[in-house]
Amino acid sequence: MNRIGRALLNYLIKGLLIVLPIALSIYIVIWAVTTVDSWLNVNNILGVDPRTGASRNIPGLGLALVVTLILLAGIVVTNFVTEPMYNWFNRWMNRLPGLNFLYSSIKDLAEAFVGDEKKFNHPVLVEVEGDLKKIGFLTKDDLNAIGLPGEAIVYFPFSYSFAGQVCVVKKEKIQTLHMSAAEAMKLVVSGGVSHI
Numbered sequence: 393m394n395r396i397g398r399a400l401l402n403y404l405i406k407g408l409l410i411v412l413p414i415a416l417s418i419y420i421v422i423w424a425v426t427t428v429d430s431w432l433n434v435n436n437i438l439g440v441d442p443r444t445g446a447s448r449n450i451p452g453l454g455l456a457l458v459v460t461l462i463l464l465a466g467i468v469v470t471n472f473v474t475e476p477m478y479n480w481f482n483r484w485m486n487r488l489p490g491l492n493f494l495y496s497s498i499k500d501l502a503e504a505f506v507g508d509e510k511k512f513n514h515p516v517l518v519e520v521e522g523d524l525k526k527i528g529f530l531t532k533d534d535l536n537a538i539g540l541p542g543e544a545i546v547y548f549p550f551s552y553s554f555a556g557q558v559c560v561v562k563k564e565k566i567q568t569l570h571m572s573a574a575e576a577m578k579l580v581v582s583g584g585v586s587h588i
Contacts, residue, residue, distance in 0.1 A: 424455065425455045428455045428458055513529075513573045514529060514530040514531075514568070514573070515527065515528070515529055515530075515568075515569040515571055515572075515573055515575075515576030515577075516528055516529065516530045516546060516566050516567060516568055516569055517566075517567045517568075517569050518546055518548075518559075518561050518565055518566055518567070519565045519567075520565075526548050527548070527569065527576055527579065527580050528546040528547055528548040528549070528559075528580075529546065529547045529549075529573065529576070529577075530544060530545075530546055530566065531545050531546065531547050531558075532544060532545040533545075533563070535560065540560060542562060542563055542564075543560050543561065543562055543563060544560070544561055544562075544563050544566060545558060545559070545560055545561075546558075546559055546561050546566065547559075548580075549577065549580050549581060550580075550581075551580060551581060551582070551583035551584070552581065552582075552583060
């Protein structure tokens with residue numbers, strides 16, 4: 393009976409490893425769709441179903457509306473807002489006390505991942521102490537302007553978090569990793585359990 397119990401437990405664990413990520417992914421997608429739908433309450437615009445008396449519901453309509461609005465904003469900014477107007481808006485946002493720090497930080501972080509000048513696209517391995525090495529992203533390789541020749545800035549993201557740490561590192565301790573930035577970020581954020 394002990395052997396059968398161990399086999400059943402083994403099958404249960406393997407089943408969980410397959411079902412749990414799928415179920416959580418589906419749950420998160422459904423949660424995101426229903427949350428955005430409830431925030432926008434778009435379904436009330438569609439009127440009432442005469443047979444049931446309930447408001448018509450199209451799941452995902454709110455999320456589709458948000459994606460469409462973001463897409464339209466991107467098209468308008470790209471095609472109709474000129475560079476001087478963009479610069480004027482940035483100067484105006486930077487003058488607002490309190491909001492300027494928040495706006496510029498979020499803008500810089502977003503541009504680091506998806507902007508024209510992606511900053512987290514050079515994964516590296518850095519020797520920290522002795523045999524200890526950390527995976528990070530080289531964000532600035534020339535610090536002569538601030539009096540630190542031969543040093544570079546490496547960003548080390550934390551596992552299971554979107555936070556991280558910025559360190560100044562000697563260039564000879566930096567080794568380029570032969571993997572994509574997405575693979576490196578996935579490896580670090582997952583705590584090293586992600587498949588390479």
